[in-house]
Amino acid sequence: MAAPMELSCWGGGWGLPSVHPESLTVMAYAKFSGAPLTVNTINNSWRARKGDVPVLISEDIVISQPAKILNFLRKQKYNADYELSAKQGADTLAYIALLEEKLLPSLLHTFWVDAENYCSVTKPWFASSITFPLSLYLPGKMSREALNRILLTRGGPPLYTLTEVEAQIYRDAKECLNLLSKRLGTSQFFFGDTPTTLDAFVFGFLAPIYKVCFPRVHLQEHLKQLPNLCRFCDDILTCYFRLTASGHSPAGQDTADANLQKLTQLVNKESNLIEKMDDNLRKSPQHPPRKLKTLKLAAGGEEGSPLNRLSP
Numbered sequence: 001m002a003a004p005m006e007l008s009c010w011g012g013g014w015g016l017p018s019v020h021p022e023s024l025t026v027m028a029y030a031k032f033s034g035a036p037l038t039v040n041t042i043n044n045s046w047r048a049r050k051g052d053v054p055v056l057i058s059e060d061i062v063i064s065q066p067a068k069i070l071n072f073l074r075k076q077k078y079n080a081d082y083e084l085s086a087k088q089g090a091d092t093l094a095y096i097a098l099l100e101e102k103l104l105p106s107l108l109h110t111f112w113v114d115a116e117n118y119c120s121v122t123k124p125w126f127a128s129s130i131t132f133p134l135s136l137y138l139p140g141k142m143s144r145e146a147l148n149r150i151l152l153t154r155g156g157p158p159l160y161t162l163t164e165v166e167a168q169i170y171r172d173a174k175e176c177l178n179l180l181s182k183r184l185g186t187s188q189f190f191f192g193d194t195p196t197t198l199d200a201f202v203f204g205f206l207a208p209i210y211k212v213c214f215p216r217v218h219l220q221e222h223l224k225q226l227p228n229l230c231r232f233c234d235d236i237l238t239c240y241f242r243l244t245a246s247g248h249s250p251a252g253q254d255t256a257d258a259n260l261q262k263l264t265q266l267v268n269k270e271s272n273l274i275e276k277m278d279d280n281l282r283k284s285p286q287h288p289p290r291k292l293k294t295l296k297l298a299a300g301g302e303e304g305s306p307l308n309r310l311s312p
Contacts (some may be wrong), residue, residue, distance in 0.1 A: 004038065005076075007069075009054035011041040011129055014211045017241045019125065021107060023054040025066045031240040032195040035078035042130070066204075066254050070197060080196050088191055092198045095183070095190075095221055098176060105150050106173035107205060109166060117214045169295030174222050180206075181226040190236065195236070207233045229278035 007030070009023030009185060017039075018024045042053060063069050069204035073079075077265045079091065125134040126142070154165045180202060189195045190202065203260045209223055210233050224230060 003059045005058045007037045008040050008042050016211050021204045022066050025200050026054050026069050028203045029200035032080040033078040035073050102172040107147040107170040112143045114218050148149035181229050203236050
């Protein structure tokens, strides 16, 4: 029997299971792959003080950072990418790198550097989610780290001032959103009708921009002009995170969802096997062509190669 797995992450709000992009990415991937995670909201954890959130604990194994957590889940055979081709796997890496380079700086700025957003939304929310005295210290620490990261990666020539840096990171972010919208097109997910690692990362990045109510919403306004990306976020929230009005999953829903995901994956594998057997029989000269009935999934089914890194 598989060891129990617990995920410690930041909590939710504004209709999101978590407002933290990295936590949201891991939670989405677990839903897509059917991984039975027990989700615990952090409060005064020392891990929150260090900033290495989310954290996955399985027996004596402790893993932080989304990329490492997702790799561990794959090793436990919870793989949302098992049907991807080598080219699709390479595309996954490329688009995750694009998100990190083009969209992450603007996300950090929106939450942690923009003074109006930080003072009216980010700081009060995170302070209310942790206990005293961390509530006085941790939000400011996270804000300083976000600014330092932006300046470290974008503060060199020819962008010398913070104003110039801000203008550039929002231009890059809007360009990234446009590319994602074009790539998604009219598809439900980025590689067809089942979600994968790339969908988890895109959802983790976009959903907080889309849902959190900031006073300064220039990036949110651009996102809302791309209806297919908004529909993408809404579909995942509706299908995989059926939340109550308080923003939490109904009691017992996570276990039921995990069981349904496992059953759905099993049915999909059996269906694929039958189709392959059917193809082999068609090609064989010793058997006349015949068509086997394939299994059909009910609405709402889920199924689940590579990826690299995402720093918190």
